[in-house]
Amino acid sequence: MIIKIDGKECTAQKGEYLLSIARRNGIEIPTLCHSDALPGIGSCRLCIVEVVEKGRSRVVTSCIFPVMGEIEVLTNSKKIRNMRKTLLMLYLARVPENEKIKKLAEEYGAVVPERFSADKSEDCILCGLCVKACESLGSSAISTVNRGVTKKVSTPYDEPSKECIGCGSCAYVCPTNAMKIKEKDGIRTIWNKDFKLIKCEKCGEYFATKEQIEYINKKKGFNLEDEMLCDKCKKKKAGERLKEVFEDYRE
Amino acid sequence: MIEIKDIIEKYPREKRYTLAMLQDVQKQFNYIPRQALMMISEYVDTPLSSLYSMATFYKALSLKPKGKYIIKVCDGTACHIRSSMVLIDEIYNILKIRIGETTEDGMFSLETVNCLGSCAIAPVMVVNDKYYGKVTPAMVREIIKEYGGEKNE
Ligand code: SF4
Ligand code: FES
DSSP, rough: OOEETTTTTEEEETTOOOOHHHHHHHHHOOOOSSTTTOOOOSOOOOEEEEEEEEEEEEEEEGGGGOOOOOOOOEOOHHHHHHHHHHHHHHOOOOTTHHHHHHHHHHTOOOOTTOOOOOOOTTTOOOHHHHHHHHHHHHHHHHEEOOOGGGGGEEEEEOOSSSSOOOOOOHHHHTTTOOOOOETTTTEETTTOOOOOOOTTTOOOEEEEHHHHHHHHHHHHHHOOGOOOOOOHHHHHHHHHHHHHHHHHHHH | OHHHHHHTTTTTTTGGGGHHHHHHHOOOOOOOOOOOOHHHHHHTOOOOOHHHHHHOOTTTTSSSSOOOOEEEEEEEHHHHHTTHHHHHHHHHHOOOOOOBBBBSOOOEEEEEEESSSSSGSSEEEEETTTTEEEHHHHHHHHHHHTOOOOTTO
């Protein structure tokens, strides 16, 4: 099926999410709470676009909008830009010093009215992506806590969590770089808990926590301890093996 | 004495009963003890973090022990205009607790609600399930007395 995005004809499969169709076709839509690796949560609303169908236009969240028919899409109309501007004004009011939000706000001309005051050290926009990542890739150690103005992301009782394996997925996906991970002398500190880091047997770089490896072993039922290699060395090794096989084959 | 285990095990081991369990625990103990949260987590095989999220989200659930009598002062528009804040000040004068707090003897907790649907008799105050309408500061004193408060004056 063919849909039109900003005048460009794009092929799409029924049920495909609008955002991924647009991106595949080189049309940029700003997002905060989206990660290709995780199911959409649709919380930040920055990816809103206008969908015109049967002469009527409506605003949808493109990251979680499955395309079902031949629609026309406007990703950067005046209406959408204005709505994004309002959103960014609110985000900027919450995280006034955050680089990512500052840049986006500038792009959309969003300024915070003076009556809003905020904690200057705050970087979290409460999108919830880290919680999703922890749920899917980690061990469900964190969640959103409280609601309204006191809402935050934390571990139960704000204590070091028994479940946390220190994988850092939460920090990795965070769009605003709000999560602080400290790494020093082979110790990673995250969510008030210290983790011993393990070195890659080949290149000697720290690449995972002990808990992380134990967790993967348990979950996937295999033994990673046989081969403690970081991703880079693993790829290299696989490449070498492939080369060997290939050369054997040629001989 | 009813124990946490008895409350939880009344329900099938399914996630969708989590909130009901939490409500029952809250009713029995006037708060959600840590132990209960951990037991439910195990019973329905749900991460502790999700339960903690739930317990801190709903106003009806509390992680800290609540008083035997819960005073709710309505602070919806009608009650607000009719000086609900004066009632809250008066409660502070008598019981020395502010919104969200509980007296040291564990007798009273103070909360505000956004509308009780009784705007005609604003300002409204509720103690456990009993409603009081057109409340004045003087009445607050009388009402608290009814429940055995004001001793600490
Ligand atoms: S820490 Fe980052 S990922 Fe998590 S809710 Fe805040 S902004 Fe989103
Ligand atoms: S990216 Fe779509 S709502 Fe955040």
